Amino acid sequence: MNWYVIHTKPRQEFRAQENLQNQGFEVYLPTISKEVIRSKSLEAKPEPLFARYLFIQLDQLHSNWFPIRSTRGVHQMLRFGMNTDPVKVPNELLELIKEQAKSFGQTTQKIFESNEQVMIQEGPMKGLSGSFQEIQQQANGEMRAMVLIDLLGKLQKIQVPVATLSKLH
Structure with a gap:
């Protein structure tokens, strides 16, 4: 099994992730917490670490790749050139990304109460x-x-x- 890169449609990373998972694919979307304002207070909202990209684990011989491109939210699999195979991501690199994404997620949110x-x-x-x-x-x-x-x-x-x-x- 290898990891590959999916290029999503703009701002549809979560949609692509959900739809690919519903089809039984193993998908990884690294996220970070971003502070946004809601009712004059800060909230942490998950945002993709890599805008328009997520990772999918596939078996090159046994996985059915055809439904991927027609999945809602997916633009295409990342390739270098028109007639080349999709780009493989080394397992070591993906593990490193997972570790780094965890450390991003551990940042503490500074949320203050009114008059504090x-x-x-x-x-x-x-x-x-x-x-x-x-x-x-x-x-x-x-x-x-x-x-x-x-x-x-x-x-x-x-x-x-x-x-x-x-x-x-």
Whole structure:
């Protein structure tokens, strides 16, 4: 049994995975957790590690490859050239990818409650503490937090990258 690469249709990696598994194929889709905003709070959402690619395990002699290309979500099997065999992925490489994907999945999500006390750990405001208000996603995808701090005796709302905050105990 060898592993091969499936090229999926845009943003249909999970659909392709599900449909291939429903047909009895062994499929691996490495994912990472991505922070997204839902109701002004952060949630972890699984995203493909390799956009538009997943892996499928096939027996070159006994597997029926014909249904793969017509599977919903699948574009084609990855090949180098028009008349070449699909690209095989060495088992060692796939095991390495699985190990790396596990370590990506173990990152802790920094999710703060409204009015929770936080400290700024980096940047020009380093060392200041304040009250977490909300999270806003910028046009470039960066997550920024609104923090209410006491600056010169007056409460001020400032925006800082979420990654620079830590909870105060």
